[in-house]
Amino acid sequence: MRHSKIIMIVGSLMLFSLFIFPLWNITLEAPQYPEPLGMDIWINKVTDGNPNDIKNINLMNHYIGMRDVPVDLKEFKIFPIVILVMAVLGVLIGIIGKRKLFLFWGFTMIVLGIVGMYDFYLWLYDYGHNLNPHAAIKIPGQGYMPPLFGAKSILNFNAISLPKAGAYFMIVGITFSFIAFFQAKKENKKLYY
């Protein structure tokens, strides 16, 4: 089999890592938490960094009127299907071996990634701004939205938001589709000679 095809197929298969590794992580550091609180965001769920972290994050947040961290978002149903479809599609494209399709797959993934990030941003915004008006602690003008990427200080917490293994695998997978595209171009040239 041609190398470009193999690269494309391997790249697509990397999407399956999203079912094995979390996509993103939000960690909350504070002096009283020598072991920081954290949660891992997957394509289909949110899980504790350390046992009971989400319960404890919710406990902290209820004082400022934030809702519980949602565990049953509609995205958690849609994302796995999208990833599954894209992975299978990628493998099929790899087998077909048309390099323009490689490019198409790669760009589609980038668009989906941007849409996903935007959705994540909207969710974070809502989570950080849609507050219970009866909250015990109200600070005018203070939003509690965690950062999309990087660190941000929120009251006594330092919130850090960074991609995890799943996201890196996805990026590598997308990159592979472009490498496959250029590799295919090379291979085609060779064929003509």
Add this chain to the structure above:
Amino acid sequence: MKNLIKSTLTLLSIIIFLGSCSKGEKKSDGILASNAAEKVYVKPGELDEYYAFVSGGFSGQLAVYGLPSGRLFKVIPVFSQDPEKAWGYNEETKPMLMTSHGFIPWDDAHHPDISQTAGELDGRWVFINGNNTPRIAKIDLTTFETTEIIELPNSAGNHSSSFVTENTEYIVAGTRFSVPVPQKDMSIKEYKGNFKGAMSFISVAPTDGKMNLEFQILMPGFNYDLAHPGRGASHGWFFFTTYNTEEANSLLEVNASQNDVDYIAAINWKKAEEYVKAGKGKKMATNYAHNVYDEHTHTATSTMKKEVLVLDPSELPGLVYFLPTPKSPHGCDVDPSGEYIVGSGKLSANLTIHSFSKMLKAIENKKFATTLYNIPVLKSEEIVAGVVEQAGLGPLHTEFDDKGNGYTTFFITSEVVKWKLKTWEIVDRKPTYYSVGHLMIPGGNSRKPTGKYLLAMNKITKDRYLPTGPEVTQSAQLFDISGEKMELLLDFPTIGEPHYAAGIKADVIMKNSKKYFELKDNKHQYVTKSEAETRVVRNGKDVHVYMTAIRSHFAPDNIEGIKVGDRVFFHVTNVEQDYDVPHGFAIIGANNAELLIMPGQTETLVWEPKQVGVWPFYCSDFCSALHQEMQGYVRVSPANSNIPLSWSLGE
């Protein structure tokens, strides 16, 4: 120009020389003081190197300190009620203090000892004896809570206890007082020949640590003062010091100090096991309590046991030998190799050290001076390895380092004396302030003592601290023993009277320390795992409140329908699952204590309201920013009212 440079250089070097001189002098003056401070200074946020479990003596509890800082971390309630932790006050722990004499809310806690595997401290449990109403307690070192207490029948003044054998096969407990066995109504004057001293061997299950009184050896009616296990070659033997071998029953300070020689009783417990197996033990009817705290039900149960197996050494040859030891020996200490057994004749100026190998040879060759109650007394000259001559007055206890030295405390001359094993020469002596009793070197009762610190525990402090009226604190003093000479580093006050202590490297224990109890594993009879399950149930005059606590409210927090004359059981479950978030529960007019509930735990406080009214309760442990809001009300109506039971939160 050259000259100028030369002279400048000369001048400079003189200044530097002088400067270093005066600096050097200053340093030699201050070096000890500053070094001592540095050696015990544990920077804020940093951790101590050792745990020290120091007995609380007449407080009945066990204190946990850090070494070298001497900082107190926790007082573990063991034999005495503790309203702070509701120990012995809440429904869950009341059974822990049950005995054949009923509920006993106090004891005198003496000698902690840490469990061992292959002769080294494994840090799983620490055991301690209750002296007054004879009991042995086991403290779990994952939770730092007392999880088992076993009462000892036929025993009185449980002092030569609670020492652990090399693989924690047994916790051994002797008796200070001899008593009629079984107890009966008889004249005290008939003591001699009729009273007996029971040595108890309590097995510890290797998996869950469950204790069981396997057998007792009924010894002659002496007083059995202290004990230590053999180790290495002498593993399988246990050594007890005796006094009052005169068998006096009155004015013991005179009548029990007449014999020039008392004994160390050497008990071959492997032989005892053989006799038990061969059916030579006698089952004796008795009555004693065995109390077990279950970590999953968070509840203790007390069972009365009715039988004990006893062995009679006067009928069973090879079980016990007496080693003549001068003048009412107190401490009985075995060196790390197991070869040397130190008897501290407390009315003698000398320390007598017996040799285990010589003892075996003397037994083999039947070098007996006499027999007492059919128990052979070995010839003194055949077993003595050496004597530390004129070491001090009132020798009490000896511990060992890892370099072949012994350290003995002297009560009357108030000092610690360091001496060399095998040559028996004195190396160093340092005063203590004042009247030292026990001493402890971490790993002391094991094959592997450490050679860094020595903790001396003093009975008297007089002018060493700010005065606090007639009753002043007792103290511990930390010495650096890493060098040839001992160096006093630190003086710190203790709770109660510190008898023995047990020390261990912190890293053995700290990694196993529990952070909270899993709520999902909570099997308490009255657990409430979520607010949805909270409720109030009446059963005649008993009312059960299934309550939860979480930052920062109780559920329910309004309760109505309680009547004067009711017994209200508040079963409070702390539904937190985070480290260091206990909640308290306190209600006005409670005749017992507060509750202090760890995350995932359920505790029960009984409240018997006597007055009509609306009575508040609140969280007594500052749990959160809104801790002060964590409160509620109970409405108490007249006994004949018909207000229905109701409960709510946030309505």
